Amino acid sequence: MAQLVRFLVVGGVSFTIDYGLFTLLYAVGVAHLAASATSFTVSLFVNYALSRKYVFDVNEDVNIVREFTAYVGLNVIALGLNTAVLYICADIMGMSPFLGKIAATAIVLVYNFISRKLLLERIGPRPRSENFI
Incomplete structure (x- = not known):
């Protein structure tokens, strides 16, 4: 349970970067799918570093x-899911791209936890400091 909480905190930080950059790019005229792909990719780097440090026993x-x-490879799939959900929500269903981005993020959350746990955790985990949640 503590690991899931740490994952959600790190995910919250990553989501703030992702959604904030998406909003900024979209506001200055970048198409919503391009803005989403860019913001997702930037948040990927932050999420990787924080996940290794605070979430998973690496x-x-x-x-x-x-x-x-391998992490980037897994996230290419996550980006595809994110983009597909955003496209369906905004372009097919007529939702606001902002709501579509939130829906896409929520759906991809489950995939991200499972794929990152499988990738980053290894047999013989290192001792973890319990100072972070």
């Missing part, structure tokens, strides 16, 4: 370049 012996490459 094995420090793993090749971080290889791990990050």
Whole structure:
């Protein structure tokens, strides 16, 4: 349960970056799908660093370049899901792109937790400081 709470806190930080940048880009005239893809990608880097540090019990012996490459691969799928849901909500159903972005984020949340847990956790976890939730 504590891990899920940490995941949600880190996700909240990432969502704030994602949604804030999306809003800014959309407000200055960037198309909603392009704004969403850009903001999602930026928040991906922050989420990776925070997830490794605070959420998952990672094995420090793993090749971080290889791990990050796999992480990006998993997030290409998440970006596809995010974009598809936003497209369906905004372009097909006529919802506001802002509401569509929130719906997309909520749907992708479950996929993100499962995929990141499987990727970042390894056998023989390192000791975790309980100072962060």
